Amino acid sequence: MAAPRVVQTVTTWLDERVNLAEIREFVRHKVVPVHKHTVWYYFGGMTLFLFGIQVCTGILLLLYYRPSAEEAYESVQFIVTEVQFGWLIRSIHSWSANLMMATLMIHLFSVYFTQAYRKPRELTWVTGMILFGIALFFGFSGYLLPWNTLAYFATKVGTDVAGQVPVVGTLITQILRGGEDVTGATLSRFYGIHVAILPLLTTGILGLHLFLVQKQGMSVPLELEHGGRHPEAMPFFPDFFLRDLVGWLSALAVLAALAAYFPWELGVKADPFAPAPAGIRPEWYFMYMFQTLKYLPAKIGPLDGEMVGILGFNLGGLFLLLVPFLDLKAARGEENPLFFWIGVGIVAYIVVLSALGYLAPGGN
Amino acid sequence: MPRRWRPLPISLLAVPFLFLADQVEAQKLPEENSCLQCHQGLGDPRVMSPAEKFPQDIHGSKGIFCQDCHGGDPASLDPQQAMSRAKKFVGKPRHQAIPALCGKCHSDADYMKRFNPTLRVDQVQEYLTSVHGKRLKQGDQKAATCISCHDVHRIRAIKDQQAWTYPVKVVDTCGRCHGDPKYMAGYKIPTDVVAKYKQSVHYEALTKKGDLSAPTCNVCHGNHGATPPGVGSVANVCGTCHSVPAEFFAKSPHQQAFASMGLAPCVTCHSNHDVVKTGDEMVGTTDKAVCVTCHQADSGGFRQAAAMRASLDGLRESLTRATAVLDQAEHAGMEISQARFELRGASDALLKARAAIHLADAAAIQKLTEEGKQITAVAHAKGLKALEDLLFRHRGLWVSVGIIVLVIVGLVLKIREIDQRRHQERAADRRST
Numbered sequence: 001m002a003a004p005r006v007v008q009t010v011t012t013w014l015d016e017r018v019n020l021a022e023i024r025e026f027v028r029h030k031v032v033p034v035h036k037h038t039v040w041y042y043f044g045g046m047t048l049f050l051f052g053i054q055v056c057t058g059i060l061l062l063l064y065y066r067p068s069a070e071e072a073y074e075s076v077q078f079i080v081t082e083v084q085f086g087w088l089i090r091s092i093h094s095w096s097a098n099l100m101m102a103t104l105m106i107h108l109f110s111v112y113f114t115q116a117y118r119k120p121r122e123l124t125w126v127t128g129m130i131l132f133g134i135a136l137f138f139g140f141s142g143y144l145l146p147w148n149t150l151a152y153f154a155t156k157v158g159t160d161v162a163g164q165v166p167v168v169g170t171l172i173t174q175i176l177r178g179g180e181d182v183t184g185a186t187l188s189r190f191y192g193i194h195v196a197i198l199p200l201l202t203t204g205i206l207g208l209h210l211f212l213v214q215k216q217g218m219s220v221p222l223e224l225e226h227g228g229r230h231p232e233a234m235p236f237f238p239d240f241f242l243r244d245l246v247g248w249l250s251a252l253a254v255l256a257a258l259a260a261y262f263p264w265e266l267g268v269k270a271d272p273f274a275p276a277p278a279g280i281r282p283e284w285y286f287m288y289m290f291q292t293l294k295y296l297p298a299k300i301g302p303l304d305g306e307m308v309g310i311l312g313f314n315l316g317g318l319f320l321l322l323v324p325f326l327d328l329k330a331a332r333g334e335e336n337p338l339f340f341w342i343g344v345g346i347v348a349y350i351v352v353l354s355a356l357g358y359l360a361p362g363g364n
Numbered sequence: 365m366p367r368r369w370r371p372l373p374i375s376l377l378a379v380p381f382l383f384l385a386d387q388v389e390a391q392k393l394p395e396e397n398s399c400l401q402c403h404q405g406l407g408d409p410r411v412m413s414p415a416e417k418f419p420q421d422i423h424g425s426k427g428i429f430c431q432d433c434h435g436g437d438p439a440s441l442d443p444q445q446a447m448s449r450a451k452k453f454v455g456k457p458r459h460q461a462i463p464a465l466c467g468k469c470h471s472d473a474d475y476m477k478r479f480n481p482t483l484r485v486d487q488v489q490e491y492l493t494s495v496h497g498k499r500l501k502q503g504d505q506k507a508a509t510c511i512s513c514h515d516v517h518r519i520r521a522i523k524d525q526q527a528w529t530y531p532v533k534v535v536d537t538c539g540r541c542h543g544d545p546k547y548m549a550g551y552k553i554p555t556d557v558v559a560k561y562k563q564s565v566h567y568e569a570l571t572k573k574g575d576l577s578a579p580t581c582n583v584c585h586g587n588h589g590a591t592p593p594g595v596g597s598v599a600n601v602c603g604t605c606h607s608v609p610a611e612f613f614a615k616s617p618h619q620q621a622f623a624s625m626g627l628a629p630c631v632t633c634h635s636n637h638d639v640v641k642t643g644d645e646m647v648g649t650t651d652k653a654v655c656v657t658c659h660q661a662d663s664g665g666f667r668q669a670a671a672m673r674a675s676l677d678g679l680r681e682s683l684t685r686a687t688a689v690l691d692q693a694e695h696a697g698m699e700i701s702q703a704r705f706e707l708r709g710a711s712d713a714l715l716k717a718r719a720a721i722h723l724a725d726a727a728a729i730q731k732l733t734e735e736g737k738q739i740t741a742v743a744h745a746k747g748l749k750a751l752e753d754l755l756f757r758h759r760g761l762w763v764s765v766g767i768i769v770l771v772i773v774g775l776v777l778k779i780r781e782i783d784q785r786r787h788q789e790r791a792a793d794r795r796s797t
Contacts (some may be wrong), residue, residue: 080699087699087757239786242779246772253768260761263697 026214031233032240033220040110041218041240042247043103049248050100051206053255054138057093058195065145067191069184072147073269080266091259097139099251101285104135112323112343115330116219122324124216127209129321134202139283141194147187152270153280155190156182161293164306165314183272222335281357288353289313291360316346397438398446399430417518426479433457433465460500462509463488490588497589506547513537513587529587532571534580535561560638579605598636599629606630612722633657644680647721648673671726676717679733682740683710689747696754703746710739 014020032041064083066075079086108128111117117125144155159182163173178185224231234240282290289309296305303311319326329336403415418424423432431438436453440446447453457465467488469475476483491497491510499507513528520527528537535558541547543558561567561581569578584601585592593601603610613619613629622629633646633654645652649661649670659665686707693700713736717729 077699077702081702087753234786239779239782242775242782246775246779249768249772249775253765256761256764256768260757261697263699265697266699266701268701 027237028235030214030217030236032236033218033224034232034234035221035224037110037114037221040107040114042244043107043110044213045244046247046251047100047103047107048206048210049244049251050096050103051202053096053252054093054100055199057089057096060089061093062195067145067188069147069187069270072145072187073266076146076266080263087263088256088259091262091264092255094264095255095258095262097142098284099255101135101139101283104132105285108132109343109347111219112320113340114219114221115327115336115339116221117324118219118222118327118330118333119324121212121216121219124209124212125324126321127205127212129317130205131202131209133317134198134205136285138194138198138202139285141190141198143283144182144187144190145194146266147270148267149270149274149277150267150280152182152272153276154282155186156276157280157290158282158286159186161289161306161310164304164310166307166311169307169310181272222330222333225333284354284358287357288350291353291357320346397429398441399434399436399438401441402443402446414517417516420518420520422519422521422524459505459509460503462511463491463497463500466510487588490586494586494588494590495592506541508541508590512541531576531578531580534582535567538581557637564637564639565641566639596623598631602630608719609722612720616722616724618722618724642718644673644676644718647676665724668724668726672721672724672729675726675729675733676714676721679710679714679717679736679740682737682744683707683714686710686740686744686747689744689751693747693750693754696751698750698754700747700750703743703750706739706746707743710736710743712736713739 011020032038061079064075064079064086066072076090080090081087083089111125111128140155140158144151159173159176162176163169165172174180176186176189177183178189220231281287292313293306293309296309298305300308323339324331327336327339330339400415400418403411406412414430418430423429429438430436434454434456435451436448437446437451440451445451447455471485471488473485476485492501496508496512500509515528520529522529524530527533539558542553543555545555548555566579569575570580582590583604599610599613610630619629622632634642646654647669649656649659649666653669653673655665655669659669690700690704690707694704713732717732717736720729720732723729
């Protein structure tokens with residue numbers, strides 16, 4: 001079926017100026033390997049789709065949100081009660097953030113377990129890890145913005161924990177808070193970080209990440225590479241793209257259902273002078289760290305227990321960041337059971353500690 | 365000429381008001397105090413008791429010892445010398461002399477300023493106006509004096525939780541006499557007041573809720589000037605805390621009516637010692653209502669009572685309805701905090717109407733409750749709107765999901781078609797090769 005005349009005119013106009021043929025050629029030749037692990041390829045696209053939703057809903061929220069301790073809570077209240085479909089936008093923004101963190105973690109560990117970080121995709125992995133760190137910071141900074149009691153005290157605890165980082169901890173806490181305590185100054189800088197600094201960083205690093213993925217194509221599991229078999233492949237467009245679209249639309253339906261049946265709570269406005277309420281807890285993706293710090297004793301040797309915990313998480317993060325350079329076997333194209341079991345340990349740790357955070361007595 | 369300090373016979377008896385310290389812990393006493401040394405070793409509990417109790421007494425912590433009340437010479441180990449008249453030893457003061465003995469210091473503003481410049485010094489003067497003081501003057505040896513309420517030799521500051529005068533302990537302090545029928549025989553006053561008070565809302569607030577401002581005996585009767593409030597002053601006594609109802613009552617037709625019948629305000633409806641928690645059922649024409657005690661059926665007052673009750677019930681029920689709708693919306697996840705905040709205005713209106721019952725003016729009550737009802741109507745409407753929105757969301761969701769599912773089905777069919785085409789292309793390729 002021929003494209004409508006307007007489309008043809010616009011395409012010709014663009015073609016004369018930016019040579020669309022090259023792009024068309026690239027899309028025509030882009031393929032996705034087909035094997036038993038192909039399903040994991042969808043999670044990168046799903047994360048990107050949810051990020052797109054974050055950007056769109058975030059921009060809409062910006063139109064009404066007022067970033068000050070006096071007005072933040074009331075402005076979110078106005079959004080969810082008075083603004084037409086404001087409740088939907090706010091709920092989708094919050095739920096989508098959580099789904100995005102889930103798909104991002106699945107994407108991260110699927111790449112880890114298929115050792116897709118190995119040469120020549122080290123940079124793709126490193127940029128992905130940086131994007132993961134940015135996403136965590138997105139979540140942390142966004143959590144405070146409604147300025148409700150739970151967010152306020154969770155931020156207080158979170159920035160206190162950041163203060164445990166050896167040597168520079170106090171400085172980090174002061175920079176994050178904009179002073180000694182969590183105040184309106186913290187809110188305005190978290191807002192700035194959330195809507196300007198992090199999106200700017202994300203744009204650059206995500207661009208590089210996607211460029212590398214396009215440049216190098218999809219990684220194939222080692223077992224297939226070793227077998228010398230050339231795996232089957234499907235054209236990215238339209239075969240893979242249409243499947244992606246099915247996933248995205250399903251995610252959209254889930255988001256709509258969550259927003260309609262479980263609207264994201266606004267809670268009670270933060271009162272810095274009130275005592276901390278019971279049940280303060282971070283978002284689920286920080287829960288394993290929070291729970292670990294609760295279990296640590298006050299002192300481990302000469303060091304504070306919390307400091308040791310934070311040091312451990314930093315080292316864990318550094319390990320993951322540098323894994324393509326540490327896993328020398330994978331770099332040579334060999335399977336590495338050690339790194340596989342380390343990965344299993346990390347996932348098990350995160351799952352168990354997070355579950356304990358919600359289920360253990362006093363955990364919730 | 366500055367007054368020269370002489371040892372005063374004080375401490376044996378009690379000091380009416382002791383604001384000197386928060387709490388007196390067992391203190392270090394002078395080692396060479398012969399009074400304490402001898403009394404501790406005499407073997408007779410009656411004479412040993414002062415020495416055993418005194419380490420917890422606030423006076424010792426301020427440098428005031430036995431000789432300051434009893435005279436004598438604590439430096440001498442010879443009992444004849446230590447308790448000689450020459451050394452101004454007075455022994456155990458007479459019961460009637462106790463207020464004056466305590467007052468020698470506690471009524472002396474210059475002296476008391478050394479310890480605390482804000483201390484009152486009129487306690488003895490006030491005591492003399494009390495029933496206790498008057499009876500003592502008449503020679504009643506059972507009349508309470510300073511030590512009856514403040515203890516003796518172990519006098520504590522009133523802020524000390526172990527003091528007999530600490531708010532939660534006052535009722536038992538007064539009850540030692542006023543709750544003892546044998547002791548009070550002959551005075552012709554009831555001795556069930558302590559038991560009754562312990563059933564009251566005031567006692568509950570004081571002991572269970574820990575509200576130390578809740579009234580106990582001395583708050584209504586006075587402490588040093590303790591007297592039963594007369595019929596004419598009851599409203600003023602209750603009004604010191606319940607000022608709004610007292611003000612309304614003063615403007616009501618009941619003020620004049622009660623006075624002419626010799627009925628005390630407040631307590632006629634609420635009782636005195638066993639004041640229980642009030643409720644709307646106290647108003648109206650049912651059996652539980654206090655109005656029907658005086659107002660007979662079909663009288664003007666009876667109709668007013670019925671109308672007042674109807675107004676209260678109307679507002680309370682509309683408040684309950686509005687709250688229920690908001691609760692339902694909130695449980696469904698809707699944001700209704702603003703409506704809930706506004707609904708507080710209706711709760712306030714109900715509170716005001718309940719206080720205004722003391723005006724005994726049905727029209728005034730109706731005006732107040734109508735204001736409250738307007739607020740509940742707005743909140744109720746907001747709750748219903750939230751529930752409607754919720755329904756709209758759910759319907760909208762299913763419409764959206766339906767559209768999405770249709771698109772997904774279309775996409776899946778398209779994917780199948782493409783897959784089949786690819787399969788056929790590959791089969792054709794294989795055949796051609």
